[in-house]
Amino acid sequence: MKKLLILIAVVYPLLGGTLCAGELPYIYKGARPLGMGGAFTALSDDANALFYNPAGLADISDTRISVLSLEIETSSKGYDMLTDALDVDFDSVPETGSFLRDYIGDYGHSAVSVFSSYSRPNFALGVIGTVKANLQARDFQYPKLMVDAIEDAGVCAGYAHPLLDGSLLVGAGVKYLFRRSLTEEYTVADITTDDFEDRLEDDFDEGSGALIDLGVIYKIGSFQLAEKTGTIQAGLSVSNLVGGNLGDALDLDPHVDLGLATRIGKDLILAMDYVDLFGQMGEDDNIGKRIHVGVEYRPMAIIALRAGLNQGYTTLGFGIETKNIQIDLVTYAEEVAAYAGQRDDRRYLFRMGFGF
Numbered sequence: 001m002k003k004l005l006i007l008i009a010v011v012y013p014l015l016g017g018t019l020c021a022g023e024l025p026y027i028y029k030g031a032r033p034l035g036m037g038g039a040f041t042a043l044s045d046d047a048n049a050l051f052y053n054p055a056g057l058a059d060i061s062d063t064r065i066s067v068l069s070l071e072i073e074t075s076s077k078g079y080d081m082l083t084d085a086l087d088v089d090f091d092s093v094p095e096t097g098s099f100l101r102d103y104i105g106d107y108g109h110s111a112v113s114v115f116s117s118y119s120r121p122n123f124a125l126g127v128i129g130t131v132k133a134n135l136q137a138r139d140f141q142y143p144k145l146m147v148d149a150i151e152d153a154g155v156c157a158g159y160a161h162p163l164l165d166g167s168l169l170v171g172a173g174v175k176y177l178f179r180r181s182l183t184e185e186y187t188v189a190d191i192t193t194d195d196f197e198d199r200l201e202d203d204f205d206e207g208s209g210a211l212i213d214l215g216v217i218y219k220i221g222s223f224q225l226a227e228k229t230g231t232i233q234a235g236l237s238v239s240n241l242v243g244g245n246l247g248d249a250l251d252l253d254p255h256v257d258l259g260l261a262t263r264i265g266k267d268l269i270l271a272m273d274y275v276d277l278f279g280q281m282g283e284d285d286n287i288g289k290r291i292h293v294g295v296e297y298r299p300m301a302i303i304a305l306r307a308g309l310n311q312g313y314t315t316l317g318f319g320i321e322t323k324n325i326q327i328d329l330v331t332y333a334e335e336v337a338a339y340a341g342q343r344d345d346r347r348y349l350f351r352m353g354f355g356f
Contacts, residue, residue, distance in 0.1 A: 023336050024275075024282045024289065025252060027051060027152055027177070028113060028130055031071060031328035031351040035317020036294025037308020038332075039271035041259030042217060042235030047117040047124045053237035053257070054158035054171030055215035063120040069326070069353035071113040073132075075345050078108035081135060090191055097188045100143035107336055107345050108135040122160050128175075129153045134336075144185050150250060151180040151204075158213070166219070173213040180204045181250040207247025214238045228265035235259040253281045269296040288312055288340025311335040313344050326353035 030048040033040035040048060044056025047066065074082075081103060088099045111132035118125045133149035160171030182204045190196060215237035223230045237257045244252040259273040273292040279285030294308030294315070306317035313333030320327045328351040337343035 023134075023334055025250075027175075027252070028115060028128055030115075031317065031330050031349060032296075032304075032306070032319065033294075034310070034332050034349065035304075035306030035308070035315060035319070035328065035330045036269075036271060036292075036296055037310045037315045038275075038292035039259060039261075039273040039294040039308060041215075041237055041257045041273045041275070042233050042261035043259070043269065043271050044215075044217070044235065047115075047119045047126055049160075049171070049215075050117075050124055050126055050156045050158050050173050050175070050213075053215035053217065053235050053259070054173035054213055055160050055169040055217040055235065055237070057119070057124050057158050057171055058122050058160035058162045058169040059217070060119055060121050060124070064118075064355060066115070066117045066119075066326075066353050066355040069115045069117070069351065069355075071111070071115075071349055071351040073109075073111040073113075073347055073349040075107070075109040075347045077103070077106045077345075078110040078135070081106075081108040082110070093188055093192050096191050097143050100137040100145055100188065101140055103137040104140050104143070106137065107343075109133070109334075109345055109347060123158070125155075125157045127155050142187065144187050145191065146185045147182055149182045153178045160215075168219070169217040171215045173215075175211040175213075176208070177211060177246065177252075178206075178208045179246045179249040180206050183250070205248040205250070207245075207249035209243040209246045211239075211243040211252065212241050214241060225264055230262055230264040232260070232262045235261070255281045267298045271295070284338050286339040289335050291340075306330075311344075312340045313346075324354065324356055326355070327351065 028051050030051065033048055033052065040052040044053040045059040049056040084099065089095045113130040116127045130152045136146040138144055138146065154175055154177035156173060156175040158171055158173030160169055162169050184203050215235065217233055217235040220232040220234060240252045240254040244254055246252065255276040256278060257273060257275040258277055259271060261269060261271040263269050271294050275290045275292065289311045292310055294306065297305045302320055302322055304319040304321065308315045310332050315332035317328060317330040330349040333344040333346045335342065336345045
């Protein structure tokens with residue numbers, strides 16, 4: 001039971017992020033952008049702008065306080081791993097080895113995020129805590145567990161200002177981040193030893209740093225579609241411009257993102273992003289992994305339907321938003337290999353937020 005608690009602690013702490021060789025690094029994505037395929041650079045009209053494009057803060061129309069926004073996310077294999085682990089004695093070499101052999105070649109992802117924020121026109125402030133972990137078992141003869149995990153906790157703030165009669169929005173954001181990261185491989189003998197708890201703690205690397213983001217959004221113009229007025233805007237953001245070196249913990253690469261968005265009336269939004277224009281993130285420069293397309297439709301003021309393509313994979317989102325309660329359901333897939341279409345990891349996210 002003691003070893004089980006250790007494995008769960010790697011996957012499901014309340015504060016803390018994830019990475020694998022093929023997954024592009026990030027701090028926080030947010031349920032609304034994920035439902036739209038991750039296309040948010042030219043939109044960014046809520047507190048998620050702190051992680052996409054701070055210039056969008058100038059498009060916030062209302063003051064909002066989110067006291068608690070909790071997101072729980074897992075892949076199908078991540079959930080299966082956790083439920084099966086409940087019946088495993090991780091002090092036993094045969095049981096631990098059998099458990100890992102059952103998941104050879106599988107990819108288990110789990111995450112928990114807490115994001116509390118205050119936003120008003122032109123400004124937002126937030127407190128973020130995230131954990132994401134990826135588990136992979138390999139080597140049938142001598143099973144090993146690969147663990148990639150990152151724990152992040154920090155504060156963030158951003159300010160934006162409209163120029164040229166509101167057609168140009170410029171913004172800046174800052175984050176102070178505390179990070180612990182773990183990228184290790186453990187054998188059955190490692191997991192079943194009495195001091196595995198201490199080894200896990202020792203294997204985490206720690207660091208912190210202040211990150212600066214800059215962004216602009218330009219409102220290109222308007223058009224008429226039937227009886228509805230549409231607008232087109234373009235966005236450009238530079239993330240982690242300064243401060244990406246986080247000491248001994250895994251660093252955050254700077255990246256430049258470009259996006260287009262159009263609003264048609266008050267109920268329809270179309271968006272498209274190309275993230276990491278110069279291939280600075282991760283270990284590859286695959287184009288398909290950097291393309292995001294999304295749509296949001298609001299049949300009612302409190303209901304949002306979202307869909308998109310994240311790295312070529314379908315995303316779907318459903319949201320209910322009142323003044324005091326926000327609920328989101330999202331499914332999306334992430335590319336976890338070297339190029340889009342090689343190996344997707346289907347994930348499911350539930351978010352509940354309270355505020356006023």
